[in-house]
Amino acid sequence: MELLNDMALFVEVVKAKGFRHAAQVLDMPNSTLSRRIATLEKAIGLRLLHRTTRRIELTEAGQLYFERCKRIVDEARLAHEQLGDMLANPSGVLRASLPVDFAVTYLAPLIAEFAGLYPGITFDFDLTPRQVDLVSEPFDVAIRIGEPADSQLIARPLASLRPRLYASTGYLEQAGEPRKPVDLERHECLGILRAGAWTLNNGRRSVTVPVGGRFTLNSVGMIRRLATLDMGIVLLPEEIVADELAGGKLRHIMPEWDGIATPVYAITETRLLPAKTQHFIGFLRERLGR
Known part of the structure; x- marks a missing residue:
């Protein structure tokens, strides 16, 4: 990640045709920017820039490196934008295990509201009273009332019912x-x-x-x-x-x-959750925690 950041700084320096203007654009000290580019040159073992008191010029290796860096940085920025869009507008099938009576009586209107907010998500709910196995079964999350029995799972508190x-x-x-x-x-x-x-x-x-x-x-x-x-x-x-x-x-x-008081938890098998599950848990936490 640090190398990618330094590559992005190098691209900005070349586009700005100098450290001073690039430092103003990036809102960072000129000395820090110069040191980061020097570190990049040392890391790859090539001189990328000819520095003079007034301007910079790309070396032959610097020209090739700039073209590749620009492509990599542009692709990284595009991927970041696409990821941001994916997080803001999640899609896919959300598979959840829900407590029957609590889901039918209380969660149903909240789920309807959530579905209206995220039309890209479809739902596969299991409302049987059994305790599903989040490790071996394809569930994204289980909503449970009471303290979780399996300490190996990740339990996120949603509410407390009195x-x-x-x-x-x-x-x-x-x-x-x-x-x-x-x-x-x-x-x-x-x-x-x-x-x-x-x-x-x-x-x-x-x-x-x-x-x-x-x-x-x-x-x-x-x-x-x-x-x-x-x-x-x-x-x-x-x-x-x-x-x-x-x-x-x-x-x-x-x-x-x-x-x-009895706690309500969102139980997952891992902390690394897809966007659809993150949004669902966050939504329930906000609504149930009021």
Whole structure:
């Protein structure tokens, strides 16, 4: 890279027909420019310029070298411009693994907005609950809720989701409305698998409450649906139950108590990402981090 930079300086000196004018164009000290060209001559083992007090002249070797340098520098500048255009207007297929309920409820409008910004990108999404293998499978990125299990992968934080307590009006009419954490022990609580306990915080203290219920589930979508059918209380981020809240199927209860915040990450196999993936992650980070 340094050699290419010195070649570009040499081209500017020849085009300007002198160090002084070239130094003004390049906005660098004349002495520095002269030293860089001398270093270039030493590196290639050829004298490129005849220097006088008033002007410079190319040597025979310098003329040949100038023609080649100019071509290389022009090609490098063109490649840089094309790269800049590619970064600004990415294209190709973006393959991503997304958490089902979070994607359908919350990410879908953001993805639609992103697609409108970058019409050159097409999308291949996997919304199955399985943990895809980013090393052996052709995915560009996986969006995951919770701490990543594989420390060998690159995890970029996108947001932090704070779970809250929700229930349907029908359930609350049947079972009564809990007012404090200990009240949850006598309620039907719908959680992922056998959580056994929920940890709640009111900003001053944390309380861990034993919870249980008739249902053992591994689907957030099913938990959410059962809650709307008056089957119990859920502890979920507002982003997951946004539609149910808007439609009045669920309502926020015990508003002074929240669950433990859960991080959202963009997981990739490498730090060297194509432009489409860089833009997608950056876009989600901006929108989700608000």
